[in-house]
Amino acid sequence: MKQRQLRYVGQNIPRVDGVDKVTGKAKFTGDLVIPGMLFGKILRSPYPHARIASIDVSEAEAFPGVSAVLTSADISDTDPYYNGRPIIAIQKARYVGEPVAAVAAEDEETAEEALSLIKVDYEELPSAVGLEAALRHGAPLIHENSKNNICSHERVEKGNIEKGFAEAEEIFEDSFTFPMVYHYTMEPHSVIADFKEEGITVWSSSQHPFQVRGDLSRIFGVPLDRVRIVIPYLGGGFGSKSYTKIEPLVVALARRARRPVRICLSVSESMLTVRRHAVRVRLKTGVKRDGTLVAREAEIYLDTGGYADNGPAVAIRAATRVLGPYRIPHIRTDAYAVYTNAGSAGSFRAIGAPQTIFAGESQMDIIASSLGIDPAELRLKNLLKKGEELMSKLRAIDADIASTLKKLVSASQWKKRSRKKNAAVGLAIGATNAGGMPISVAMVRLLADGCVTVLAGSTEMGQGVRTVLSQIVAEELSLSLDSIRVGGADTTVTPYDSSTGSSRSTTLMGLAVQAAARDLKKQLIKIGARVFGVRRSQVRVEDGGLCCGESKLTYREALERRFGGPGGELIGRGDVGAEITGSLPVFWEIGMGSAELDVDRETGEISIRRYVSAADVGMAIHPAQCVGQEEGAAMMGIGHTMFEQMVYEGGQLVNPNLVDYRVPGFSDLPREFHSLLVENRDGPGPYGVRGMGEGGLVSVAPTIANALARGTGVRIFDLPLTPERVWRALNLKDKGKRT
């Protein structure tokens, strides 16, 4: 079948938020001023684990300029837990930095000063910081009514693992660790809340407006239609603003103050609010000598911090994602989210994947090396084909992963470059069962002047979702982009969307918007058929209007004919729900990378000479934005691979700032970077789109670790690959020991 010519989709049109962003007109939550707004500050626990014996807020309340002080005593009428977190510490503090009280005052300085007037009487408790401390026998219980510190446990099983290992000819068992890392978005968490009897209004830097709405509705006992969440532009998410974070606290404080309250966290506070799970993985894989995978067993512990947040969901993903996209007959993995006395972990770009895929893909190279098989060949041999299932509970693989790997091998000149002696060349695959819930609803409204407004609850957080949705509508309605406007998420205006995250918006909100645009088109064609006096099939949309032969009707005219006068509007609606996929994931997200390193044996410093990232995007609606995602993902991956880690000492996070927490700078980027987009138009989204933006991240750490191992013979099992760690490994190797 001849493919329809696309005019807007596939084009690198100027970003619709571009001018706003570069001229500084784009407003973020912290830029907003709400009349009568107070400024809030949070008093945080100085102890990793302590009982709160009493809190005396009388002096703070009496301090001039203070409107309200909030403690757990003020939330007794609420249902105060969400995702396992309390609005504010109740009876106990479980990490250094946990909110214990909050003040709303006329300005930030007054609020800050008032914090120092709050007297909290703590009884310090033995603490358990880090997985080891929390898991050891007799560890202090962080949540006292449980028998240990396991927050959740997910087991994935297939075949018979014992039988699998019995059938294996070689068994490899290794342990890997991945540190706590932070998203480091440009914008820390910012919330303005207003609590009135008639309802709650919240302006928030949130990727999950509708989840926040649901939580606030339940916590404060207010129906959904009286909770309004407005999301201005967002200065980077990466999961840090997934699910509900400080919104309930700010709402509770505003409720107490009877005025709107704004709280914008500092970077340090945001780091204590959410981070990526530190993970320990023990991975055991059995293979035939020809490289055929037979069995894989994993034991994964995730440091989830003082409260669950979405630790259980991360554990669920980790238990599957550790397997890779490989054909393995016998599987057993166990993933445990573990409470520790640290700030809570939560979502972070490709939850549970970078940690476990670092393990899995490192071990694939260990196996290849041991069996004397080319790492690319080993993967090709075991890759699941399109239509094959990893497990019966999951939707079958929907992409041709092998073809992407072949393209990567070719683009990276793998064979030529890896043949060189001591060439530090490596590759790894990051394939994940994408996590997006397939619930999105959208509307497309055609106004009387022919302009179109797109109502979609996606958050524009730099990823370009407004641009992509505009392109879809332009394509479907054959309408120029300057007639189309996509606004921000506002739960009172935009219909339900389950989240902005999990690489889901272009695919799922894209489908909903496409359906809404098509619904609108159908209505227009019906009008056209009536006006032209022809069958609907004879009417086409073209150049922002309807036509049939020589007859033309602008959308504006169509609207007038429909309503019998100026005014009126047409509303197209569309949604995706359970019906679009028989089972989850909605799609498999496919990324992979190859790297060529320079290793300074004197200092242990690694630099990346050349990096090639490949992503199977199904169809690139906006290729330049896809490449931008790939570049950003690689850079973020370089961060956790080579530099980043949050360091806790004595229960305290000791590097909560850009000086002590090292993110990549420009000099750390690959000297040569290539991005390869594979477009087979076989994704489930509009025009065959498949979500992307995570795969490019998860493959970085094993790619670099594998390149290092192939170039130097040193296998490092613990991230980050700091010069010190690499230097030590190189020296130990020279002394014949393992790190």
Add this chain to the structure above:
Amino acid sequence: MKQRQLRYVGQNIPRVDGVDKVTGKAKFTGDLVIPGMLFGKILRSPYPHARIASIDVSEAEAFPGVSAVLTSADISDTDPYYNGRPIIAIQKARYVGEPVAAVAAEDEETAEEALSLIKVDYEELPSAVGLEAALRHGAPLIHENSKNNICSHERVEKGNIEKGFAEAEEIFEDSFTFPMVYHYTMEPHSVIADFKEEGITVWSSSQHPFQVRGDLSRIFGVPLDRVRIVIPYLGGGFGSKSYTKIEPLVVALARRARRPVRICLSVSESMLTVRRHAVRVRLKTGVKRDGTLVAREAEIYLDTGGYADNGPAVAIRAATRVLGPYRIPHIRTDAYAVYTNAGSAGSFRAIGAPQTIFAGESQMDIIASSLGIDPAELRLKNLLKKGEELMSKLRAIDADIASTLKKLVSASQWKKRSRKKNAAVGLAIGATNAGGMPISVAMVRLLADGCVTVLAGSTEMGQGVRTVLSQIVAEELSLSLDSIRVGGADTTVTPYDSSTGSSRSTTLMGLAVQAAARDLKKQLIKIGARVFGVRRSQVRVEDGGLCCGESKLTYREALERRFGGPGGELIGRGDVGAEITGSLPVFWEIGMGSAELDVDRETGEISIRRYVSAADVGMAIHPAQCVGQEEGAAMMGIGHTMFEQMVYEGGQLVNPNLVDYRVPGFSDLPREFHSLLVENRDGPGPYGVRGMGEGGLVSVAPTIANALARGTGVRIFDLPLTPERVWRALNLKDKGKRT
């Protein structure tokens, strides 16, 4: 066919805005605070007609605290006229009070003071205040490029008027006048405007948000989707806030100030902004001696003031409404909107009707008296029957007017009371071709917790539209009222609605909302049928859920089944447009009244002993609100009948306040008031609704004038019936002369 039992419709449920209103939580435009908002004041012309030679704003601009000064020089890049009005006086001022300049400053006092620093050099021109001055030969031209001061002319013609009068056996010719009156809403005009490059936002006390949006879009060259009009609660409309009023001026000032600007007019300023047309009617009616009407000719002059506003539309209505709902074979009416040097007239409850129906219904009594026929009998004889046409261009009469009149006659004990000697008992009919444009679009959104949000662009201005729309949705979805929320109009959120006015919202927005609710119900039933595994026809909505036999499914559960998880929402949409009526009016609005007076022959003071108002509402969705409309209408009618008139002297409005402009007080109300709702369920709205709220007003003046004439023998042709005028008439009568 058995009528379905209604559970919510027809019930006097508590008003949904009641608690907000009585607790003061309801916000009106003047209550709003927008960050960075400036306060605006308007410099107004002291001359009724003057050329503006020059304006020097330099001192005002330099005044501390002043952000911007606006004159016509600042709007040269706009398309500055709307409804014939300029944003601000251009070259000429055409009435005392016309905006000539405006100032935005940090506070109202500063703005006020800065006004006094603006130097305007006027060249006074000869002026024409009042119809007589404007119509006389050689009158000064108010709009110089025209040959006279006629703003518009509407002729209505049927049959052959000369032939009609030739066939008549008696001819009656009388002249009537009706003064300028003011709406006197609780809230004067209030607007806050913000002009940003990304779009215009306006908070306004407007009945026509979408018209304002359209005008601002055109004036400032901004697409519709970038103009947002938000309407908080409105403190009374009655047409004073129909069409665009001061919004463009406030937007232009905000544009110049580069900050939001608020202007709240004083009562005096609002009186100069809009009022009811003063009207002079010459009415000639030919009848057979048995009372059969044969011919009617009318010449109507309406004082439309300095600019057209919707004077032409008022003239169009006046030309038809003067005829009454009577069978008249030969007709010719001419209505002229006339420019005069007074503040512009515009919409006012039942445009063109109170003035012309005062004439028409007074003359019906003159005819009855002359022919010795009972006035009720004369009317019954000539009333158009349901299905009969007044004129071919208009939709046929859709109500049984005679049955309503018979009910009024019975309820008012007409026969018994009017038999008494010198009983001041009168009646009159107010029937009008309702003016509403049938374009309304609505949405009903079902959220995941089972709550429903109704998106309707109607303005809640005290008439109870939110309550009525809630009842319709409750009825259609069998959902309790506390799960339903109807918000205010916000052009970015609520779909298009042509206006709130012309008694149209319950009928037309009601139909759109009902259609949207039914569309939602259809989607729910489809889900129910799938879940229950039955045919759609077997699924019913009941008690806020779906059921089939013993099986039940709450809406919340239905949503979960539809989307395969928590979240999602269903959107019902509905609209009315050209298709709902082959021709206009959408309905005939039928009201009538009867009054029994006490007349103090010493003072000329009239007091109303008993008033019965009857309205054919088709179906009362909320009977108490209908009765409230009837009571309010009667009281407003008593105002213009007995007290109210705006008095111009030397071009100046001399009574622009509650002390000098007399509105009815409690002591002026009828001692006994009865309201009769006729419900034949034959209106075009939901459940057979027909619009109401105007008919009760228009019949008051002729009812009282007729009662006065029947009780005293004195016929007064000019309103208001002040004690002085009545006393003079009584005395002149005693002296044998006509007033």
